[in-house]
Amino acid sequence: MKQQRLRYKLLALFVFCLFALLAVYGCYSILTYGNRWFASSRNPRVRAQKEQVAAGDILDRDGLLLATTDASGTRHYAEDEAVRRAMVHLLGDSEGQVSNGVEAFQTNYLYGFDDSLLDLAGGLVSGSPRTGNTVRLTVSAPLCAELAAAFDAHAGSAGKRGAAVVLNWKTGAVEALTSRPSFDPEAITAAIKGDPGQPFWNRATQAVIPPGSTFKVVAAAAALEQLSGIEEVSFTCTTDVLDFGDHVIADYGGGSHGTVRLREAFIQSCNKMFANVAVNVGWRGMLRTAERFGFNDNFLFRDLVVENSSYPTSAPSSYELAACGFGQSGIAATPLHLCMIAAGVANGGVMMEPRLLQEVTSASGRRKLSFSSSPYRTCMPASVAGKLQEYMRAVVTQGTGRQAAVSGLKVCGKTGTADSTLDGNPVTYGWFIGYLDEEDLPYAICVLVEDLDSGVSGGSAAAPIAADAFRWLRDHRTPEGGTAAP
Amino acid sequence: MRAEKRRDPGQRLTMVVCLFYFSAFLLLFLRDFVWQGLALAFAVPFTIFLSNRLLPKLFPADGLLLALAHFLCALGILVLYDTNPAYAYSQTVSYGVSVAAMFFCVWAVRIVRSRRIPVFFLAVLSLGLLAAPLVFGREIYGAKNWIFVGSVSVQPSEVVKLSLLVVLAYCMARRRFWSWFLFALGCLGLLMLQKDLGTALLYYSVGMLMFFASDGSVWILAAGTLGGAGAAVMGFRMFAHVKRRVAIWRNPWANYDGAGYQLVQGLMAIASGDLFGVGLGLGSPRTIPVYHTDFIYAVICEQFGMIFGLCVLAIYVALVWRGATIAMAARHSFHGLLALGATLMLGLQTFVIIGGVLKLIPLTGVTLPFISYGGSSLVSSMCLIGLIQGVASLNEDDLMEDTEIALGREEMSM
Amino acid sequence: MSAEFYQVLSLAMRYWFALLGILIVLRSFYWLHKDRRARHRRLRRLPDAGLIGEMVVLSDLEGMPAQTALAVPYEGILGSVRGCDIPLPAPGIQARHLDFWYDSRQGLMIRPRKNRYCTVDGEEASFRHPLAMGHGSILQLGPAALRLRLFAGLETEYHARFQDDVLPPTEAMHYGVQPGKEPDHES
CATH class of the missing domain: 1.20.5 (Single alpha-helices involved in coiled-coils or other helix-helix interfaces)
Incomplete structure (x- = not known):
């Protein structure tokens, strides 16, 4: 009996542990994912609240009205159709076709779920209909429209699917975000719903796509950090392909770059050199650096729902490892994440968490939330970031990214062209990630153009769009960060 | 006398519980102004007060177990009244029956003390009961585990729970390994045939842990755990519906309009509740499928919030604690194992269903003891409490006897 | 409203x-x-709560002198391990040697585990053949001989089968017959 009693106690403790597990897991999941589950468009409580409460307004950073509710309870979006189309993915639509837009993800504020008891009682006394909170975003509506227009203004990207993101690399604030193809939220038709181009899909945050040569930023960071003296090692790049048996590695267009070192290889985007770099760093080293840049992390940003980026975690074959050096073979990232990587380089190795909410004010004018920036993680030492900054500057001045150059601005960047398959058909993605190395204009950008025509690369399709955005920023932003009148 | 009363922890608990139910039912009455609401606002606290204060005096009962069980049952009635009053009324009837059944169990445990238990008869009866739904039953939610007697439907696995505990405790205390082992195997086989995997899991783990408690062999415990894991893997390979359950558990959002709908709605309800809940009588608890049985914990979390949800968990912990204390105070291993088995049954069942609702483990269709709607479940949970209380009352008797003997000795030596 | x-x-x-x-x-x-x-x-x-009596060691054992009284609960295990309800560390006694339980009609039932043996008042008990001990019965296992002494009020109709001439009555036994002179059971 004595021993039996001890075992009774042990089993009771076991049950307590199970209950503790329940409590901890329950709290953890509600505190981490709770607002995501709550904001789901499937939540019937939100639908019920919509009947009682008029959704609050959404404003852009300069106070331009992006969405409002009229007296009859109908939701209306910005007056300018170009702005409506450019921002619909970020904002979402009243039908809930776009998932995780501001309209859906910020229901807590927009429909006044967080209204305090005093607010509610006050409303009850005054008898006025309930209105949600006003949400002011960090984005600039004209810049979004400018990005959308830039897609159509250049031959390489006109009519293509794609996405673009502009972040403030100092604070992480999302300055602009657009995805294409787009649609007008005021006129959703059956034709749009059936469009095979999936216009409701926010490519900037939801599309995980092979980053191609833009991943060389991460590969170069891994090399600079883990292989001492790598900058001095030279490599002779010939037109011969690197043969891995069933796969070969060639450079873009089958060209060669002669004898290069890491810097030249980065500027010229030499795949063979980076294949060697990846093999030398090894898959564990590459994985470590990639994870420090946010690959394989579960993105739980407070203001944005972003699909997770992936980097292969199991030991790859030697070809796959080599291909990791230039962003192929199972690596995939969203445009927003690549923009964060560019911003991380600009910010000396510290990636900021992307934020979208500038300010939330209640219907009675009380401020409930105001912008605060917080670092997401430190992805590399400042010394490595400094070298990468210099490399990325050289890409724009003398390398593959020359088309992103804007007079009067220190543009830095990296181009990329990734091959993949979509529904069994080969498809080419053109990338440009970059940033302005200017204290007054701390902006980073990522442009994605899908399904490039043959002979077009990221440098010729995506970089000009970035150049347009930088030009717009140069012309419209005052040094204080405000927007100058046009 | 007054000072004595104030120190009684039972009364203080009863007062708070009564206050809780009075205010909750009154609030619900203010929502829809139905007289039943007002009646319940007075009847529920009154019943709780009476049973907590009077029953322990009339009958050998453990006050804390009684109070906690009453609190949980009344919580079930409250939530059911909030979501669907018709369920609440029939639950009230089952509650009355279950209290009677609980006292029957207390009495049964007390009288069998000096008698041999007809274990063989019990075992055959249980197997017959478990086989009945396979012959007469019809399939509900993919499991064939109900029998219908006229208008009353009974879930035999809930009744067999009790006899399982008695047979297991009896045979284990007498070290008759094969008797209980074959019986438990038969029960598990029949449950598998009914596709009632949740209950099978429960029976299996309770049986295994009870055997560990009686025998103390870590090796057999490890072998049992491995065997259980092996059976789970085999079930996963063999049964399509197990595979589906696991897929839903791993990512319910992948198919949230189809298979994952239940779980997703439950999670959204809990998330909407946040810390303090959406408010009693507000929100949309009825959009959660099977809100009245499997997902009633999600409704509680939605209405009262995560803090209250944690409090409910803590109440179950207190119940388990009390049960284990009673088992440890038992003088005979039969009684100890019986009380421990009943405690484990309640604790593990709670864990399995709440874990399923919170997406910690794959969802299996067992009820939340005391709270979930359903006569069979309520009666069997209260009977389990009855078994524990029976053991508690025997412990108390023994202690009283010892006290008398000690007093007698003192008198003699004086 | x-x-x-x-x-x-x-x-x-x-x-x-x-x-x-x-x-x-x-x-x-x-x-x-x-x-x-x-x-x-x-x-x-209530130091005696949950106990039915004592077993008195009749001869010196390793680390356990004669006349040591071991408390006997209602049910439990006798073995050489310290965690046993009646710990008896002596050579020839297994870690968990026998189970015992108190039966109000027959007395203290002794059942050795499988392949373990002991004798109660000279009769050999086995797993299949448990034996009852009454007040004064002697349990012999390995080198150890133990005499059971039940507390007053717990004696059964079962009569002690030991004969006075086999072993001299012990002091502890003597106490047991006269309930008025109970020694301190904690010793």
């Missing part, structure tokens, strides 16, 4: 409910704690 007013009321009440929930939990645990302490206090006054 208007839906809006009910909403405000219900939202206000949820803090009250959360408070009551926490209070209920605290009170329950307070009750658990109180009962635990009350039980400990009670048991401290």
Whole structure:
């Protein structure tokens, strides 16, 4: 009996542990994912609240009205159709076709779920209909429209699917975000719903796509950090392909770059050199650096729902490892994440968490939330970031990214062209990630153009769009960060 | 006398519980102004007060177990009244029956003390009961585990729970390994045939842990755990519906309009509740499928919030604690194992269903003891409490006897 | 009542409910704690609670002199391990040698585990053949001989089968026959 009693106690403790597990897991999941589950468009409580409460307004950073509710309870979006189309993915639509837009993800504020008891009682006394909170975003509506227009203004990207993101690399604030193809939220038709181009899909945050040569930023960071003296090692790049048996590695267009070192290889985007770099760093080293840049992390940003980026975690074959050096073979990232990587380089190795909410004010004018920036993680030492900054500057001045150059601005960047398959058909993605190395204009950008025509690369399709955005920023932003009148 | 009363922890608990139910039912009455609401606002606290204060005096009962069980049952009635009053009324009837059944169990445990238990008869009866739904039953939610007697439907696995505990405790205390082992195997086989995997899991783990408690062999415990894991893997390979359950558990959002709908709605309800809940009588608890049985914990979390949800968990912990204390105070291993088995049954069942609702483990269709709607479940949970209380009352008797003997000795030596 | 007013009321009440929930939990645990302490206090006054008697070691064993009294609970295990209910560390005794339980009609039942043996008053007991011990019975296992002494009030109709001439009556036994002169059982 004595021993039996001890075992009774042990089993009771076991049950307590199970209950503790329940409590901890329950709290953890509600505190981490709770607002995501709550904001789901499937939540019937939100639908019920919509009947009682008029959704609050959404404003852009300069106070331009992006969405409002009229007296009859109908939701209306910005007056300018170009702005409506450019921002619909970020904002979402009243039908809930776009998932995780501001309209859906910020229901807590927009429909006044967080209204305090005093607010509610006050409303009850005054008898006025309930209105949600006003949400002011960090984005600039004209810049979004400018990005959308830039897609159509250049031959390489006109009519293509794609996405673009502009972040403030100092604070992480999302300055602009657009995805294409787009649609007008005021006129959703059956034709749009059936469009095979999936216009409701926010490519900037939801599309995980092979980053191609833009991943060389991460590969170069891994090399600079883990292989001492790598900058001095030279490599002779010939037109011969690197043969891995069933796969070969060639450079873009089958060209060669002669004898290069890491810097030249980065500027010229030499795949063979980076294949060697990846093999030398090894898959564990590459994985470590990639994870420090946010690959394989579960993105739980407070203001944005972003699909997770992936980097292969199991030991790859030697070809796959080599291909990791230039962003192929199972690596995939969203445009927003690549923009964060560019911003991380600009910010000396510290990636900021992307934020979208500038300010939330209640219907009675009380401020409930105001912008605060917080670092997401430190992805590399400042010394490595400094070298990468210099490399990325050289890409724009003398390398593959020359088309992103804007007079009067220190543009830095990296181009990329990734091959993949979509529904069994080969498809080419053109990338440009970059940033302005200017204290007054701390902006980073990522442009994605899908399904490039043959002979077009990221440098010729995506970089000009970035150049347009930088030009717009140069012309419209005052040094204080405000927007100058046009 | 007054000072004595104030120190009684039972009364203080009863007062708070009564206050809780009075205010909750009154609030619900203010929502829809139905007289039943007002009646319940007075009847529920009154019943709780009476049973907590009077029953322990009339009958050998453990006050804390009684109070906690009453609190949980009344919580079930409250939530059911909030979501669907018709369920609440029939639950009230089952509650009355279950209290009677609980006292029957207390009495049964007390009288069998000096008698041999007809274990063989019990075992055959249980197997017959478990086989009945396979012959007469019809399939509900993919499991064939109900029998219908006229208008009353009974879930035999809930009744067999009790006899399982008695047979297991009896045979284990007498070290008759094969008797209980074959019986438990038969029960598990029949449950598998009914596709009632949740209950099978429960029976299996309770049986295994009870055997560990009686025998103390870590090796057999490890072998049992491995065997259980092996059976789970085999079930996963063999049964399509197990595979589906696991897929839903791993990512319910992948198919949230189809298979994952239940779980997703439950999670959204809990998330909407946040810390303090959406408010009693507000929100949309009825959009959660099977809100009245499997997902009633999600409704509680939605209405009262995560803090209250944690409090409910803590109440179950207190119940388990009390049960284990009673088992440890038992003088005979039969009684100890019986009380421990009943405690484990309640604790593990709670864990399995709440874990399923919170997406910690794959969802299996067992009820939340005391709270979930359903006569069979309520009666069997209260009977389990009855078994524990029976053991508690025997412990108390023994202690009283010892006290008398000690007093007698003192008198003699004086 | 208007839906809006009910909403405000219900939202206000949820803090009250959360408070009551926490209070209920605290009170329950307070009750658990109180009962635990009350039980400990009670048991401290009843050193014999849960015991039916003693087994007295009749001959010197390793680390256990003759006349050592071992408390016997209602049910348990006798073996050489310290954790056993009756620990008897002597050569020839297995870690868990035999199970015993008190039966109010027959006395203390002795059942050795499989492949273990012992004798009760000279008769050999086995797993299939458990034997009962009465007041004064002698249990012989390995080198150890133990005499059972039941507490007053627990003697059964079963009569002790030991003969006076086999072994001299022990002091402990002597006490047991006269319930008025109980020694301190804690010794």
